[in-house]
Amino acid sequence: MTTRTAPAPLADRRRDRDPVDRARRIRGRRRMRAADLMIALCWSSVAMAVSLWLAYGGLAQITDTASALTAAGIVTGLVGTDLILVMLVLAARIPAIDRVVGQDTAMAFHRRLGKPALYLILAHGVLLTIGYAMTDGSTVVAETVSLFQGPDMALAYLGLGLLVAVVVTSVVAVRRRFSYEAWHLVHLLSYVAVLAAVPHQLSAGGVLADGTAQRIYWIALYVLAFGSIGVFRFLVPAIRSARHDIRVAGVERVAPGVVSLYLTGRDLDRLQTRGGQYAIWRFWTGSTWWHAHPISFSAVPTATSARITVRDLGSGSAAIGRVRPGTRVSIEGPYGVFTDAHRVAPKLAVIAAGIGITPIRSLLEHSDLRPGEATVILRGTDPAQSYLWNEIGALRSMRGNAVYTMLGSRPPGLATWMSAEALSRGVTITSAFPDLLHSDLYVCGPQSWADLVVRDARAAGLPDEQIHLERFDW
Structure with missing residues (x-):
C-alpha cells in the first residue's frame, strides 16, 4: 500500500465541544428516530387492518369450524394485501423515505416482505376455499370451480398467479438467470396483480361494506400506494427531465x-x-x-x-x-444517503474499489474536510482499474488528508478485501485507519468485496451507524 498524499497533523480537540460533530450526532439520532417511526408505521398499518375487521364484528362471525377457517382466511388476506401495498409504497422512491434510510434499505425491506405477503395470500385462498366448502357441504375441488366462475374471483386468481411469478423471479438464485429487462418486466406485474384483486376485495362477502371505516381505510391505502408510484416514479421524473433538458x-x-x-x-x-x-x-x-x-x-x-x-x-x-x-x-x-449529510463521527474513512470510485469521488468533492480529517484507500487489482484516482488527490477537500492506493490480487482461498502484498506486511483495517472507531466508514465497490470490508470493520468494533454502504444491485 503506497502513500500518495501525506496527512497534516490534526489538532487535539474535545469532540464533544466541536459544534460540527455535535450537529452530526444530533442529525444521526433524528434519522434513527425517523427510521424507527417509518417501520412502526408499516406494522401499524397491519394492526389497523386487523383492528378494523375486529371492530366491525369479525369475531362474532365465528360460530363453528367452518366459520373459524373462513375468518382466518379473511384475516390472512387482509394482512397479506396490506403488506403488498406497503411494499409498493417502499418501491415508490418517495423522497422522505430516501432521505431517512436510503432507497437500497427501503428496497431490502420491500424484498423481505415479499415471501410473507405471498404466503399470507396463499393461506387466504386455501382457508377461504376450505371454509366455504365446509359451509356448503361440498368438496374443495367443487368449491374452487364454483368460486372461479365469478368474475371478481377470476380476477383474484389472476392476481395470485401474477404475484407468485413476481415473488419467484425475485428470489436471488432465480433472478440471476434473468436479464434486468426481463426481470423488471415481470416485476411490473405486481401492480397488475394488486389491481386485479381490488374488485374481489371490495365486494366479496361484504367484508368492506359501503360506508364502513374499513372500506375508507383500504381505499385510502390503495390511493397512497398507487398514487405514490404514479407521482414519484412517473410524474416527477417526467417533469424534472423536461425542465432540465x-x-x-x-x-x-x-x-x-x-x-x-x-x-x-x-x-x-x-x-x-x-x-x-x-x-x-x-x-x-x-x-x-x-x-x-x-x-x-x-x-x-x-x-x-x-x-x-x-x-x-x-x-x-x-x-x-x-x-x-x-x-x-x-x-x-x-x-441515496451515501453522502456527508449522514456522517455522525468526527473523522472520515473511505475505501473504494473499481467503479465504486464514482460516488466516492463526488462525495469527497462535496465534503468540507479539515486537514487530517479523512483517510482514503483506493483499491484495484491492477493499474488498469485506477479509474479517476488522479482526481482524488487533486480535490480541494483532500488538501492535508491522506490518500493511499492498494494494488494487487487477493490471496487465493482467503476471504479478504486486501491484496496479498498488504496482508504479507501485516496491514489490517485498524492499521490502515488508526482512528477507525472515531470515523464514519464509507465503502463502495463490488458487493462481495464490500461485505468483507464491513465484516472487518464490525469485528474491529465499529458500530453500524458509522458504516455507510449503498447497494445498486437489482
Missing part, C-alpha cells in the same frame, strides 16, 4: 470498458444533488431507451453540467458508452 455533451474513454459521460442541461444545480448520490438514467436512443440505469454522479453537478462514469458490466451499460452527443437523457432522482 439533459443531453449528452461528450463521451470520454477513461479506461478499457469505462467511459465518462459529460452532460449538459438547464439549472442542474436545482437538482440539489449531494456528492455520493446516484440517479436512474435513461438514454433515448434506439438501443438504450428501454433500459434505465442506476449510475452515480462522478462529479457534483453545476448549473449547466454534470458527469457520470460507467463501466461496461453488460450489454445495457456497454450501449451507454456508444451514445452520441446530443442524445436526450431522462433522470429519476437524485437518490
Whole structure:
C-alpha cells in the first residue's frame, strides 16, 4: 500500500465541544428516530387492518369450524394485501423515505416482505376455499370451480398467479438467470396483480361494506400506494427531465470498458444533488431507451453540467458508452444517503474499489474536510482499474488528508478485501485507519468485496451507524 498524499497533523480537540460533530450526532439520532417511526408505521398499518375487521364484528362471525377457517382466511388476506401495498409504497422512491434510510434499505425491506405477503395470500385462498366448502357441504375441488366462475374471483386468481411469478423471479438464485429487462418486466406485474384483486376485495362477502371505516381505510391505502408510484416514479421524473433538458455533451474513454459521460442541461444545480448520490438514467436512443440505469454522479453537478462514469458490466451499460452527443437523457432522482449529510463521527474513512470510485469521488468533492480529517484507500487489482484516482488527490477537500492506493490480487482461498502484498506486511483495517472507531466508514465497490470490508470493520468494533454502504444491485 503506497502513500500518495501525506496527512497534516490534526489538532487535539474535545469532540464533544466541536459544534460540527455535535450537529452530526444530533442529525444521526433524528434519522434513527425517523427510521424507527417509518417501520412502526408499516406494522401499524397491519394492526389497523386487523383492528378494523375486529371492530366491525369479525369475531362474532365465528360460530363453528367452518366459520373459524373462513375468518382466518379473511384475516390472512387482509394482512397479506396490506403488506403488498406497503411494499409498493417502499418501491415508490418517495423522497422522505430516501432521505431517512436510503432507497437500497427501503428496497431490502420491500424484498423481505415479499415471501410473507405471498404466503399470507396463499393461506387466504386455501382457508377461504376450505371454509366455504365446509359451509356448503361440498368438496374443495367443487368449491374452487364454483368460486372461479365469478368474475371478481377470476380476477383474484389472476392476481395470485401474477404475484407468485413476481415473488419467484425475485428470489436471488432465480433472478440471476434473468436479464434486468426481463426481470423488471415481470416485476411490473405486481401492480397488475394488486389491481386485479381490488374488485374481489371490495365486494366479496361484504367484508368492506359501503360506508364502513374499513372500506375508507383500504381505499385510502390503495390511493397512497398507487398514487405514490404514479407521482414519484412517473410524474416527477417526467417533469424534472423536461425542465432540465439533459443531453449528452461528450463521451470520454477513461479506461478499457469505462467511459465518462459529460452532460449538459438547464439549472442542474436545482437538482440539489449531494456528492455520493446516484440517479436512474435513461438514454433515448434506439438501443438504450428501454433500459434505465442506476449510475452515480462522478462529479457534483453545476448549473449547466454534470458527469457520470460507467463501466461496461453488460450489454445495457456497454450501449451507454456508444451514445452520441446530443442524445436526450431522462433522470429519476437524485437518490441515496451515501453522502456527508449522514456522517455522525468526527473523522472520515473511505475505501473504494473499481467503479465504486464514482460516488466516492463526488462525495469527497462535496465534503468540507479539515486537514487530517479523512483517510482514503483506493483499491484495484491492477493499474488498469485506477479509474479517476488522479482526481482524488487533486480535490480541494483532500488538501492535508491522506490518500493511499492498494494494488494487487487477493490471496487465493482467503476471504479478504486486501491484496496479498498488504496482508504479507501485516496491514489490517485498524492499521490502515488508526482512528477507525472515531470515523464514519464509507465503502463502495463490488458487493462481495464490500461485505468483507464491513465484516472487518464490525469485528474491529465499529458500530453500524458509522458504516455507510449503498447497494445498486437489482
